[in-house]
Amino acid sequence: MASQETAMTPEAAAAAIADVKEVREGLTARAAGIVWMVWGVALAGVAMLDIMTAPSIDRIDMGAPAQGWTNTTGSWSLVFVPLAFLVVGVIATNAVWKAQAIERDDAHRSWIAWVTAGGLVAGFLGVGFALVYLMIAFWDPAAETTPAFEFTYLFITPLLTAGAAFAIAWLQRRRVHMLPGLIVAAVLVAVMLLVPLLATGTLGDKIAVAGTVHTFTVLAAFTAAGLWHFQRG
Amino acid sequence: MDLPDELTILHQPVRLKVITLLYRQGDVGFTEAREALDLTPGNLDAHSKKLADAGLLESRRALVKDHFEVRLRITAEGTRRFAAYLAALEGFLAAARDG
Numbered sequence: 654m655a656s657q658e659t660a661m662t663p664e665a666a667a668a669a670i671a672d673v674k675e676v677r678e679g680l681t682a683r684a685a686g687i688v689w690m691v692w693g694v695a696l697a698g699v700a701m702l703d704i705m706t707a708p709s710i711d712r713i714d715m716g717a718p719a720q721g722w723t724n725t726t727g728s729w730s731l732v733f734v735p736l737a738f739l740v741v742g743v744i745a746t747n748a749v750w751k752a753q754a755i756e757r758d759d760a761h762r763s764w765i766a767w768v769t770a771g772g773l774v775a776g777f778l779g780v781g782f783a784l785v786y787l788m789i790a791f792w793d794p795a796a797e798t799t800p801a802f803e804f805t806y807l808f809i810t811p812l813l814t815a816g817a818a819f820a821i822a823w824l825q826r827r828r829v830h831m832l833p834g835l836i837v838a839a840v841l842v843a844v845m846l847l848v849p850l851l852a853t854g855t856l857g858d859k860i861a862v863a864g865t866v867h868t869f870t871v872l873a874a875f876t877a878a879g880l881w882h883f884q885r886g
Numbered sequence: 887m888d889l890p891d892e893l894t895i896l897h898q899p900v901r902l903k904v905i906t907l908l909y910r911q912g913d914v915g916f917t918e919a920r921e922a923l924d925l926t927p928g929n930l931d932a933h934s935k936k937l938a939d940a941g942l943l944e945s946r947r948a949l950v951k952d953h954f955e956v957r958l959r960i961t962a963e964g965t966r967r968f969a970a971y972l973a974a975l976e977g978f979l980a981a982a983r984d985g
Contacts, residue, residue: 661899663978665899
């Protein structure tokens with residue numbers, strides 16, 4: 654046995670030492686869990702704020718519906734309102750991973766967080782401005798029978814949050830398993846497809862139900878993913 | 887690779903990886919070590935026992951949340967021997983490089 658063991662070459666021994674990976678400590682799992690829960694609150698806040706404020710601001714801009722659009726400042730400004738939630742989400746995420754890196758004496762690449770933040774804000778503003786532009790350009794308040802661009806709340810918001818779930822799972826893939834995040838994205842898409850079919854009443858009622866269900870689904874699903882990671886820590 | 891007798895116990899792929907992990911982390915749970923090193927429970931247990939019998943690591947049962955788990959920890963002797971092993975390995979690699 655001894656001769657067999659000493660037959661291992663120095664190079665093989667060095668490779669064996671180099672091959673030893675870091676133990677997936679509980680700290681990493683808990684950090685990932687916190688990130689999920691933070692984004693659940695942030696994205697639910699964005700959705701909730703938009704549902705609550707958009708109709709009111711649009712009405713203020715319109716004045717009397719028969720007059721059409723008398724002002725558009727409010728509608729354009731509305732795009733910036735939920736930004737605070739996104740900024741909080743990015744800052745909290747960066748802080749959590751930086752704390753984890755300090756605890757493990759690892760390097761923390763802050764630039765990834767800031768690049769992601771920049772992309773997220775730019776994307777959010779781009780989609781927001783595009784939707785407002787389309788609403789003002791193509792929707793006539795005087796002829797209103799249905800809410801403007803109802804598919805924003807029925808499809809675009811859920812798809813964006815499902816995309817966010819996938820992005821979070823992807824960005825954390827080297828630290829924790831992607832599966833919970835992929836399940837969250839799938840659940841959001843499923844809810845998006847089912848709720849309009851199940852909700853009753855006018856289209857406005859369906860939007861209200863879909864928006865509310867979506868908000869709570871985001872909060873519940875993201876929190877569930879976070880707790881799943883957290884309990885493995 | 888000609889090693890002193892006290893270091894030959896480390897010159898085995900699985901035991902070398904185990905002691906390397908413990909040298910870096912200090913104290914590791916059995917399950918975490920098994921996952922990090924991609925070993926079966928039996929394999930890790932067998933080699934851990936050999937290292938423990940040689941006085942290079944300690945195994946203890948610790949209460950974690952609502953259950954007991956086995957935790958592995960490198961001993962002072964284990965740290966000393968692993969450092970000596972690394973020094974010997976560096977010498978062999980340097981000799982191989984310099985021809």
